[in-house]
Amino acid sequence: MNKILAACFCALLASCMGSDYADPNMTENPFGNSQIAETNVMNIGDLKESKDFKFIIANGAYKKVEKSIQIKGRVTGNDAQSNLYNTISIEDATGAIEVSVGQGGTSGFMPVGQEVLVELKGLYIGGYRKKAQIGTVYTSANGTLGIGRMNRQEWAQHYKIIGTADPSQVVPTEFDVTKIADASYINANASRLMTISGVEFSAADGKAVYAPDDGSVTLTSNCANRTLKGLDEKKIVVRTSTYAKFAKAVLPTGKVKITGIFSRFNDTWQIQIRSLDDVVADDPFAGIDGTGLGTAESPIDVTRALSLIAKSAYEATKEYYVTGIISKIKEVDTGNYGNATYYISVDGKDANNLTVFRGYNIGGEKFTAEDQIKVGQKVVVAGTLTLYGTEPEMNAGNKIISIK
Template sequence: MKKIKYIKLIMLTLALGLSVTSCMDEDWSDPTGDTAPYGNNDIQETNVISIADLKAKYASTLANQNDTARITDDLQIKARVTGNDIGGNIYSEVAVDDGTGAILICISQGGLFGFLPVGQEILVNLKDLYIGTYGYQPQIGTPYTNASGKTFPSRMNKTVWQQHFKLMGAADASKIDTLEFDISKAKDASYMKENCGRLMVVKGVRLKDADGVKTFAPESEKDGGNGVSRPIEGFSSNEFVVRSSTYADFAGTVMPQEKLDITGIFTRYSNTWQILMRSDSDFKISE
């Protein structure tokens, strides 16, 4: 645990160091420090499309379990970051939401929380990026074909990402809405399609595996994705789970046996809801 936190401290220190260097490079012509040290400041806000309309435009691609399509039009989305890698559970991607819907953006880079904190609004130039699905979960990135021959959007090179986004002002977490998950619709296909990728909270639930001893994600129980899925009581492991990485800060935390309010990015893998908690503050005992 200490090793993981030490590595994260190093990553944040490096990120801050790069920020200073970048600021110095930019500020030869902008001594006020108003120029954002990350991203592409030359991107102008034009042809902004809502995430809901983007999904509608690529509906035929997103209808498949694993698929990808190149975005050839000059389109942009403008959204706020709702989830990042600060707690070690979400990695190489950020979740963004513009109020009409949410989507994951896959980036091959660590320490994303250093310049893409929760509440940060970004403008993303989509042209020549790829949109598609991994297990029906909509995401943006670059194409990757796995050993089974399935192609889906995966982590884009960090240099590519830097050219495709622009920071819009300062981060403001108060402008992020956390939607309450309607557990009565957990098996509703249309509800899953509409809300997968969003920041949500499910209230008053128990973890089926919590026994006062088991932790969220022990190494001994990890699967091929270095994670552990803990079912929500009342559902099977193929329906509704809390998904935790063995690298998460809270991986070694004993799961509470009480009823919980659990917040996170509610993603999907096939027809399974997966809650990706962002940090250990994303779960608390229900009042």
């Protein structure tokens, strides 16, 4: 009798579960709200500049979205390395905005390159120190109200995952340093994924790290602001949380290219890198012909020296090491000046020459005999580069490093 009742119960349970339980629908993304339909999409740039929210954002206020407005863009930054805390950066062709949500692990279902549709009705848009955010009303410890993090349950009802992530669709914009203090530029580009090239960390000495927590650096909200050489710290910094997985990584020395979310704090750019992969050694010879780095260990060849000059890509005060073969000698002064003017090329032929103007012998010594240099000899010469009229040359005062 018990076996018969058990069989009947199982049959009844199976019928209540229905066919969907036995054969689950695997086409819908389990995250977010798949029921959101694309009906009233607004460009992010237009949203931030709209009469409803422009003043709100600029003045640190907030406003609830009362009508159905949507934005659609791709994720450019998340919490994968814990430097963008409770923040998801979303960008389209017109601008970017940050979503503030009290949820960790968002990188698992919102990786970089993931397209997402966000229904804004019922959420709040506001400004934190002029930075545009999507979130909810937040009460600080002192009772001040402002824009802050929504809870994950609320957020889940307001976004829809579209397709699969495609990181190739996320291409950083090159930051224009000449517009670093341009108010319209920061308004238009704040929170974008951008790249700044040819910069150096001021504190980089082979030991300093991104975000130490040992008291060696003043922290604000558990973050360290690192400055860049030659750039006003009131205008731009690299901001890293002490909780970032790379917080204790050593700052790279030399010129680097930095990619990150170019957030803002009032009128200061705050670059937030997403991982150590966002900081790479800068290639000063990108787009320049020839070979070599211009150092004693890696001299540039004449082709690269000529390319640097032709493209005005050389640094006027920098000493470059250049290697070539003497193709012609114009003059060797063995008197008071003790210098020589000659030409070098890649192959020793009298074409595609770099003029070595009034240079000195090895170690900066004066020439005492005309036969101290000869056509066909291979030399490494150190000096500054210039374009004199139409003639590419190495400035007077250069010296031979080696000759053979």
